[in-house]
Amino acid sequence: MxxxxxxxxxxxxxxxxxxxxxxxxxxxxxxxxxxxxxxxxxxxGEPDFPTPDYIVQAAIEAAGQPKYHRYSPAGGLPELKKAIAEKTLRDSGYQVDPSQVLVTNGGKQAVYNTFATLVDPGDEVIIPTPFWTTYPEAIRLAGGVPVEVFAGPEQGYLVTVEQLEAAVTDRTKILLFVSPSNPTGAVYSPEQVAEIGKWAASKGLWVVTDEIYEHLTYDGVEFTSIATAAPELGDKVVILNGVAKTYAMTGWRVGWMIGPADVIKAATNLQSHATSNVSNIMQIAAAAALTGPLTxxxxxxxxxxxxxxxxxxxxxxxxxxxxxxxxxxxxxxxxxxxxxxxxxxxxxxxxxxxxxxxxxxxxxxxxxxxxxxxxxxxxxxxxxxxxxxxxxxxxxxxxxxxxxxxxxx
Incomplete structure (x- = not known):
């Protein structure tokens, strides 16, 4: 120097x-x-309840097995990937192969991996606003440009297709979709989900959908996965999810992303250099959560x-x-x-x-x-x-x- x-x-x-x-x-x-x-x-956003006993017990038993004391595949244990695929079909009606699943260190790593894999410098990502605080940071880290589309309380914090249409440019690559929403608690109706998904497909956009609050709806309101509601999207959908909120497992740090095989393979390569595999003990606990009762x-x-x-x-x-x-x-x-x-x-x-x-x-x-x-x-x-x-x-x-x-x- x-x-x-x-x-x-x-x-x-x-x-x-x-x-x-x-x-x-x-x-x-x-x-x-x-x-x-x-x-x-x-x-x-952390439930005050303890993690259910049967999940904790699964982790205790796994900790005593030497095979879980070793490295495992960076993309996740086969038994957990299978459980995630089966759970996705059960809860969303969306069929995926376990090879389309990447197990991550919490939902945040799934968010980071997804944008790092899909976004090139200058690509724009439409973010319905209010948004969870991590999304724009992950997009910027990937070189992308977050484009905020604000929906206030007057419209139930729900963006419209007209608002999304006004935000599209020739640099737009992805629509981020979150329902139920953090931070607003807003939930899009099945009809709204289908309309937004169909619109995104007509624009040739990817949709990244965060479904981590899928089981937490009230007043008879339904959760609807955009991957199922808008088959027009084809394979240009990435689903983000995890066990943190549903099973009171925020500290266990297990999330996942689901997407087309080439995207998941690329994201797995990234993770192999960043963190390698998620803790095996935590993965076994997550598998117990997903295959167990929802009581x-x-x-x-x-x-x-x-x-x-x-x-x-x-x-x-x-x-x-x-x-x-x-x-x-x-x-x-x-x-x-x-x-x-x-x-x-x-x-x-x-x-x-x-x-x-x-x-x-x-x-x-x-x-x-x-x-x-x-x-x-x-x-x-x-x-x-x-x-x-x-x-x-x-x-x-x-x-x-x-x-x-x-x-x-």
């Missing part, structure tokens, strides 16, 4: 990545709690449904807050635009938050309740709260928010 030449310590590619806002909020809440503060966290899932849904109704009612009781009732996942996405610019009396004097990020900081500082601001998922003016925490914490957290926000002037 010649004299006077300097290089950045961190690459531009990695420097451009924003920290996961949901994990950051959760980490801050947990740090405050560890310091003895009575913080209540609505940040992370525990149904029991969790009863609790989630109860909490969903309670949090929506509690937030809508606050002047300036509008909270649509979600029909999927375990989040509410509250419109707080009516509170921005209002005056709040704090320990440091009056404060007027102008953004939802400032409002979320205020709520954490003043009443020790953690929520995630809309800036993490798209435009300012909204906050996301997970209702996957316990009933008592939920009630106390909502009470604190009501008491504080109710004093807005």
């Amino acid at each position: 010649s004299a006077g030449t300097t290089t950045a310590r961190i690459s531009q590619r990695i420097s451009a990545i924003a920290e996961s806002a949901t994990l950051a909020v959760d980490a801050k809440a947990k740090a405050l709690k560890a310091a003895g503060r009575p913080v209540i966290g609505f940040g992370a 525990a899932v149904d029991e969790m849904k009863v609790a989630f449904d109860r909490r969903r109704k309670a949090i929506v009612a509690g937030l809508n009781a606050i002047n300036g807050v509008e909270c649509p009732t979600p029909t999927g996942a375990f989040y509410v996405y509250a419109d707080v635009r009516g509170l921005l610019g209002k005056e709040f009396e704090t320990s440091n004097g009056p404060v007027r938050p102008e953004t939802s990020a400032e409002l979320a900081t205020l709520i954490l500082d003043e009443v020790e309740v953690a929520v995630v601001p809309g800036e993490a998922f798209g435009p300012s003016g909204y906050v996301r709260l997970s209702y996957a925490l316990g009933d008592d914490d939920l009630a106390e957290g909502v009470r604190r928010i009501q008491e504080f926000l109710g004093k807005a002037k």
Whole structure:
């Protein structure tokens, strides 16, 4: 290196990545709690239930078998890939061969692998917004350009074909589709799913569909896989999924992607250099989850449904807050635009938050309740709260928010 030449310590590619806002909020809440503060966290999408016993037992038994102490195929254990293929047919009516499955270290690696495999520099990916915070970062890492299409509460946080049509350019390659949605809890009807899928096929687009909340729907609302609803898409579909949300297995880190054989082969090659195989013990636990009963899932849904109704009612009781009732996942996405610019009396004097990020900081500082601001998922003016925490914490957290926000002037 010649004299006077300097290089950045961190690459531009990695420097451009924003920290996961949901994990950051959760980490801050947990740090405050560890310091003895009575913080209540609505940040992370993490069920408060333990992983069902039969899944834990499968992992314990697998840990005692020497064959699982060794490297295994980078793409996943054959028994788990078979279970995923069978589960996909059972739940989505979509038939795939186990060779079309790649087992990943959680759903996030499935997201990363997919965009790294499909996206070339400059390719555009349409993202219905509000979006999960990781999607645009994974797209940018691959050199792609996220194109946000915003649907507000006025339209149930559901984008229309007309909006998607307006976003298409000659650089568009992929439509990202998520139903049920994180962060809004919105679920597209079977008719809407089919219409959007047919439109994407007519444009020659790939569809990447994240179906990790497929089992978490309420009020008789159906989950519909776009892969099944729009056969016109052919093999230009990649399904992302995992065991984290359905089976209360967020810490086990097992996800997967399903797609055409050439895409899965390429993504497997990538993973072989990045992480190699997912922990064998975790894979066996995931196989037990997918082949076992859905009884525990149904029991969790009863609790989630109860909490969903309670949090929506509690937030809508606050002047300036509008909270649509979600029909999927375990989040509410509250419109707080009516509170921005209002005056709040704090320990440091009056404060007027102008953004939802400032409002979320205020709520954490003043009443020790953690929520995630809309800036993490798209435009300012909204906050996301997970209702996957316990009933008592939920009630106390909502009470604190009501008491504080109710004093807005």
